[in-house]
């Protein structure tokens with residue numbers, strides 16, 4: 206094990222890449238603090254002491270979805286109690302509130318609605334931009350982009366160009382789950398394949414838009430599946446450079462239907478963030494999404510290679526429908542305090558990581 210840690214340290218210091226086998230060994234290494242220290246070193250060389258956050262608001266326009274991913278407590282059928290689709294006016298009112306509160310970003314994703322036409326999404330983007338030209342709209346997952354291509358019978362490139370023209374600024378990293386087929390067949394059999402997810406994201410990057418990448422972990426996947434997932438992301442990033450941040454999403458089990466799901470403890474969460482930081486040498490940012498991790502683990506993650514705490518979020522549904530016990534929103538001051546008390550330098554950023562100001 207010491208051999209492994211020495212070898213990986215040398216690689217980080219020399220800007221060399223850790224292999225898949227080394228990533229797997231790091232996952233298996235019981236010395237959490239040693240792995241965390243290596244991740245902190247890798248991060249320090251990229252980002253110094255800065256930890257980014259933004260002022261944003263999530264809007265989930267509909268929870269109605271034709272898929273039934275077993276890990277998802279958010280989606281409903283059209284006949285189900287609690288299903289909803291927001292009217293355009295409600296969406297605009299939420300964005301106006303966000304803008305008045307100093308938000309720079311709207312993060313919008315939703316279910317795959319059986320009846321909403323593609324024009325609904327284009328009109329939503331155009332209306333949001335008309336009201337709030339200064340707000341960056343980060344919206345839709347690769348799964349939704351593929352769905353829009355299906356319902357319009359157009360290539361994804363055409364769909365992406367139309368969304369971009371209507372005001373789409375970038376895309377979040379959802380829908381990736383675990384990219385390997387064996388796990389996908391168990392947890393989201395109706396969802397697009399891992400290969401398709403990567404192809405759609407590649408097309409988005411080619412269009413000039415940035416995206417993030419996520420990994421849903423702590424359900425039925427093996428450590429090998431996580432490494433395979435990271436490896437596919439690293440290879441795509443080598444080709445496009447279009448990923449901004451990597452975000453491991455800790456599985457929340459309530460109201461879900463994943464037989465044998467393990468759940469995520471603090472050690473697993475911190476190790477996963479740390480190994481990701483070490484392995485994904487071509488990603489600038491690794492984000493601790495406090496909604497799924499909880500505030501305390503997200504704060505401690507800042508000593509394990511993480512350099513981004515996401516944002517104020519304001520109205521979070523996906524994690525909270527699945528039992529997340531974090532708050533639904535955070536004041537900007539609270540984010541600043543969490544970062545400062547971890548001994549780091551808080552920096553407000555916009556979606557594209559332009560620095561808005563040191564706090």
Ligand code: V47
Nearest residue numbers: 276277377378379380417419421454455456457527
């Ligand atoms: O794609 C669904 C995940 C994702 C559960 O890019 C769950 O900046 C945990 O992608 N437990 C949506 N996770 C959220 C997402 C995201 C969030 C914050 C920032 C960014 C970004 C992206 O949430 C889904 C799915 O992978 N998810 N159900 C659950 N029970």
Ligand code: SF4
Nearest residue numbers: 270272274277280316
């Ligand atoms: Fe639908 Fe997305 Fe939930 Fe899957 S994760 S059921 S695609 S909303």
